[in-house]
Amino acid sequence: QVQLVESGGGLVQPGGSLRLSCAASGFTFSSYPMSWYRQAPGKERELVAGITRLSETTNYVNSVKGRFTISRDNAKSTVYLQMSSLKAEDTAVYYCQVSTYSNGWHTYWGQGTQVTVSS
Numbered sequence: 001q002v003q004l005v006e007s008g009g010g011l012v013q014p015g016g017s018l019r020l021s022c023a024a025s026g027f028t029f030s031s032y033p034m035s036w037y038r039q040a041p042g043k044e045r046e047l048v049a050g051i052t053r054l055s056e057t058t059n060y061v062n063s064v065k066g067r068f069t070i071s072r073d074n075a076k077s078t079v080y081l082q083m084s085s086l087k088a089e090d091t092a093v094y095y096c097q098v099s100t101y102s103n104g105w106h107t108y109w110g111q112g113t114q115v116t117v118s119s
Contacts, residue, residue: 002026002108004096009113012086016117020081022096022110029077030054032100036070036081038092038115048094049081063089086117 008020020036033052039045049060049070058070069082079096093112099105 002098002100002106004098004108004110006094006096006110006113009094009115011116011118013119014087014117016086017082017084018086018115020083020094020113020115022079022081024077024079024096024098027098027100029072030074032098034070034072034079035097036079037095037097037109038090039095039112040089040092043092045095051079083115086115088117091115091117 003025005023006020008018010018012018030053033050035050036048037045038048047061048064049058049068051058051070051072055072060068067083067085072079083090093114095112096110097107099107
């Protein structure tokens, strides 16, 4: 079964950095694009960053461009989100997500990791 396990969240001061990891299993990791989403309290979940299966292309929501970097290691079946120059408005639960095909498309989410930016 597909599993996505995020780690690396925590409390950080404004201007600080964190690196999130998402370890994947149960599917052919290198065959699918991966994404990071986040959900702040009282807000809808939003797409933060995405990466194609061989890292050819990445995309970011405007609010994180130049500060966040998504990457992946297909040998380790892991996707990363390097976050720098963190702001209070980056506070949210961060989720990794994949949609895979097996008798139809199915979307999977990790359990999420909390990122809190506060002084």
